[in-house]
Amino acid sequence: MELERKLEILADAAKYDASCASSGGARKDSRGGKGVGSTGGAGICHSYAPDGRCISLLKVLLTNACLYDCHYCINRRSSNVQRARFTVEEVVGLTLEFYKRNYIEGLFLSSGIIQSADHTMELVVSVARQLREVHDFRGYIHLKTIPEASPALIELAGKYADRISINIELPTQKGLNALAPEKNLERTQDAMGWIREKIDEGRERRRSQSGRGGSLEGTLAPGLERKKLGKAVPFATGQSTQMLVGADSSPDAVLLERADLLYRDYRLRRVYYSGFSPIPEPSVRLPVKPPPLVREHRLYQADWLLRFYGFDVRELTSPEQPDLDLQLDPKLAWALKNRAWFPADVNRAPREVLLRVPGLGVRNVERILSARRTTRLRLADLVRLRVPMRKVLPFIVAADHHPAKQGLDSESLRARFLPPPKQLELVFERGPELWLPEPAELETARSGEI
Amino acid sequence: MRVVRMEGLGFDEWRNMARELLAEAVPPDGVLWMEEPGLFGQNGVEVADQAREPNGKVRVPATFFDQAKTAAAHRSPERWGLLYRIVWRLSRSEERGLLGCATDPDIRALDHLVRAVRRDIHKMHAFVRFRRVGMREDREQYVSWFEPEHRIVRLAAGFFQKRFTGMDWSILTPDECVHWDGTRLQFTPGVERSAAPEPDELEELWRAYYRSIFNPARLKVKAMQSEMPKKYWANLPEAELIGELIAQSRGRVEDMLAAEERPVKPEPRNAYLKSLRERTEGGEATDPGDVS
Numbered sequence: 210m211e212l213e214r215k216l217e218i219l220a221d222a223a224k225y226d227a228s229c230a231s232s233g234g235a236r237k238d239s240r241g242g243k244g245v246g247s248t249g250g251a252g253i254c255h256s257y258a259p260d261g262r263c264i265s266l267l268k269v270l271l272t273n274a275c276l277y278d279c280h281y282c283i284n285r286r287s288s289n290v291q292r293a294r295f296t297v298e299e300v301v302g303l304t305l306e307f308y309k310r311n312y313i314e315g316l317f318l319s320s321g322i323i324q325s326a327d328h329t330m331e332l333v334v335s336v337a338r339q340l341r342e343v344h345d346f347r348g349y350i351h352l353k354t355i356p357e358a359s360p361a362l363i364e365l366a367g368k369y370a371d372r373i374s375i376n377i378e379l380p381t382q383k384g385l386n387a388l389a390p391e392k393n394l395e396r397t398q399d400a401m402g403w404i405r406e407k408i409d410e411g412r413e414r415r416r417s418q419s420g421r422g423g424s425l426e427g428t429l430a431p432g433l434e435r436k437k438l439g440k441a442v443p444f445a446t447g448q449s450t451q452m453l454v455g456a457d458s459s460p461d462a463v464l465l466e467r468a469d470l471l472y473r474d475y476r477l478r479r480v481y482y483s484g485f486s487p488i489p490e491p492s493v494r495l496p497v498k499p500p501p502l503v504r505e506h507r508l509y510q511a512d513w514l515l516r517f518y519g520f521d522v523r524e525l526t527s528p529e530q531p532d533l534d535l536q537l538d539p540k541l542a543w544a545l546k547n548r549a550w551f552p553a554d555v556n557r558a559p560r561e562v563l564l565r566v567p568g569l570g571v572r573n574v575e576r577i578l579s580a581r582r583t584t585r586l587r588l589a590d591l592v593r594l595r596v597p598m599r600k601v602l603p604f605i606v607a608a609d610h611h612p613a614k615q616g617l618d619s620e621s622l623r624a625r626f627l628p629p630p631k632q633l634e635l636v637f638e639r640g641p642e643l644w645l646p647e648p649a650e651l652e653t654a655r656s657g658e659i
Numbered sequence: 660m661r662v663v664r665m666e667g668l669g670f671d672e673w674r675n676m677a678r679e680l681l682a683e684a685v686p687p688d689g690v691l692w693m694e695e696p697g698l699f700g701q702n703g704v705e706v707a708d709q710a711r712e713p714n715g716k717v718r719v720p721a722t723f724f725d726q727a728k729t730a731a732a733h734r735s736p737e738r739w740g741l742l743y744r745i746v747w748r749l750s751r752s753e754e755r756g757l758l759g760c761a762t763d764p765d766i767r768a769l770d771h772l773v774r775a776v777r778r779d780i781h782k783m784h785a786f787v788r789f790r791r792v793g794m795r796e797d798r799e800q801y802v803s804w805f806e807p808e809h810r811i812v813r814l815a816a817g818f819f820q821k822r823f824t825g826m827d828w829s830i831l832t833p834d835e836c837v838h839w840d841g842t843r844l845q846f847t848p849g850v851e852r853s854a855a856p857e858p859d860e861l862e863e864l865w866r867a868y869y870r871s872i873f874n875p876a877r878l879k880v881k882a883m884q885s886e887m888p889k890k891y892w893a894n895l896p897e898a899e900l901i902g903e904l905i906a907q908s909r910g911r912v913e914d915m916l917a918a919e920e921r922p923v924k925p926e927p928r929n930a931y932l933k934s935l936r937e938r939t940e941g942g943e944a945t946d947p948g949d950v951s
Binding site: 213217218221223239240242244245250257258262264267268278280287303306309311312322324325348381382393396398487492493499577580590591 | 764861876887926930
């Protein structure tokens with residue numbers, strides 16, 4: 210099979226993995242080396258596809274042949290999709306050639322499971338090893354790992370990679386039993402816990418090394434680094450995971466509680482939510498109808514509230530309403546139910562209260578805190594910060610503004626924020642959600658900034 | 660009114676001129692910073708000059724220095740006057756908290772310029788596409804043609820130097836070009852678009868990747884365009900596919916939805932799969948943790 214055809218099949222097979230991050234790697238670059246590559250900045254999106262997703266890494270599978278039968282996955286053994294397999298050299302070559310033309314930040318390599326977890330993991334690791342040791346490649350490498358692979362192999366993966374990840378796929382074992390019978394939540398979390406320890410050890414080592422005033426790390430080839438620094442073995446700086454939305458019946462509350470647990474107990478950098486979307490090889494066990502894209506967007510927004518806005522996971526949903534409101538962003542939905550918190554005085558309220566005001570993002574909260582040391586903030590100041598005024602006005606007090614009491618208490622407040630009804634009337638014959646015009650806020654999907 | 664000509668000049672020249680004006684206590688509305696020649700004739704016009712001996716010391720916070728250097732790369736003709744006004748307010752009016760006052764109109768304007776330039780630098784790091792043009796001894800040589808929105812070539816060059824140390828490369832732009840030969844960065848005057856290199860054969864593989872990584876079931880054209888505006892498309896080899904991918908996506912999704920569901924195939928005989936089942940012996944696996 211020609212290389213181009215393999216690339217088509219094995220990129221198509223990898224596109225359902227939402228992760229694209231190329232940020233958060235330890236700082237390293239190609240100075241003093243014989244190859245190319247650098248990491249450690251903010252991460253760069255080198256292109257965007259018409260699905261709005263960033264293209265940052267060469268994201269491919271080593272092979273899409275797979276022993277597992279995960280029903281949401283196009284590569285499951287029951288699917289009739291055409292199979293292909295890269296050689297190690299082919300992936301290494303594509304990564305380097307794409308990288309040198311500045312198409313990508315690096316490689317995101319995953320694979321279908323062939324023969325066994327260890328056999329597959331060995332192949333994946335050998336690609337990374339060749340890139341690092343033969344070609345002195347210092348760009349970003351993200352390796353997907355298999356929780357059942359032996360710890361020695363996962364450790365090796367972590368040595369070569371900037372990030373490693375295991376997809377949890379569904380938030381409950383019940384869901385996995387029905388749709389991904391080979392997957393096991395407990396084993397996945399055990400592996401995540403073990404990886405977390407390794408990442409923590411690596412961070413400690415880096416800290417103590419930089420404490421000695423050395424900045425050796427990253428400026429030397431990985432092999433050399435280990436020799437020079439004795440026991441200091443490099444390890445990936447972060448792990449992430451992905452959960453499918455709408456493939457099983459789990460409500461948002463269950464997805465968010467699982468994500469919260471992964472952030473707190475396993476220190477994951479990111480949990481990606483991937484709205485189940487139709488695949489060319491549908492399974493009898495799956496819903497035909499995909500969830501609306503906006504559900505995935507609401508989950509990202511809620512995820513941001515957990516990580517950057519000080520929200521507790523139990524504040525966002527309730528046993529009575531286990532799903533997020535699709536029509537309003539989760540912060541606004543929370544504020545409408547917790548009106549006793551408001552109005553918040555932009556000239557006095559502490560940071561944690563300002564962060565809860567609908568329409569105020571993290572950056573603008575910092576600007577407000579800084580500006581109010583020298584001035585009393587008026588509405589014109591907020592306009593200059595490009596705060597969405599219609600959204601914040603009912604919730605704030607400024608030097609020249611106090612919201613009308615009945616406005617804040619009125620039940621009509623919710624109605625004011627609902628999207629205009631005409632957007633919901635557009636119906637096509639089939640799969641209407643897919644073709645709804647995008648609300649403006651969808652543009653920030655997956656960044657989650659509110 | 661003092662008139663200062665700035666055409667073709669940069670931050671260093673502005674800084675020296677600003678020092679001089681501050682030392683002479685010329686207020687911001689007493690200076691006209693000109694980028695277009697000829698408006699005022701030549702009488703009484705000063706040309707900012709790096710060689711001018713600055714005759715006054717002005718202390719400004721380091722953060723302002725960095726921001727001003729970045730803002731100076733913006734193409735807005737108002738940037739020199741804005742920067743001088745802020746320096747004046749920081750030093751002469753002693754408005755010490757000024758930089759932290761995000762709601763101040765001058766600080767907002769500065770922030771706006773800085774962010775536009777930073778975004779442009781980031782987009783240059785992202786959208787430069789190198790084309791392989793040959794070898795020099797054992798070093799591969801690559802060339803790119805790029806059209807930045809602002810005058811950012813010098814600000815963006817260090818990134819490419821650190822990342823692509825092991826190859827020779829040039830980035831050609833209409834303003835200024837930058838070249839790396841393994842030992843030093845060199846800057847030369849801008850060139851015309853016709854100097855752009857010929858397409859690289861790898862671009863066919865890159866387009867194959869772009870076509871395949873796109874998911875037609877999640878069409879979000881606006882999201883793509885807000886991050887990758889059309890003005891960059893001319894120099895992106897993959898952009899020529901965008902139109903056809905959008906046009907085909909609806910039909911492709913309809914085919915998926917109409918596809919017959921595939922039956923479940925029986926488990927193959929495999930020792931590893933058998934061992935997985937044995938590990939969860941004693942019935943179905945259950946949830947760890949308190950989530951259910």
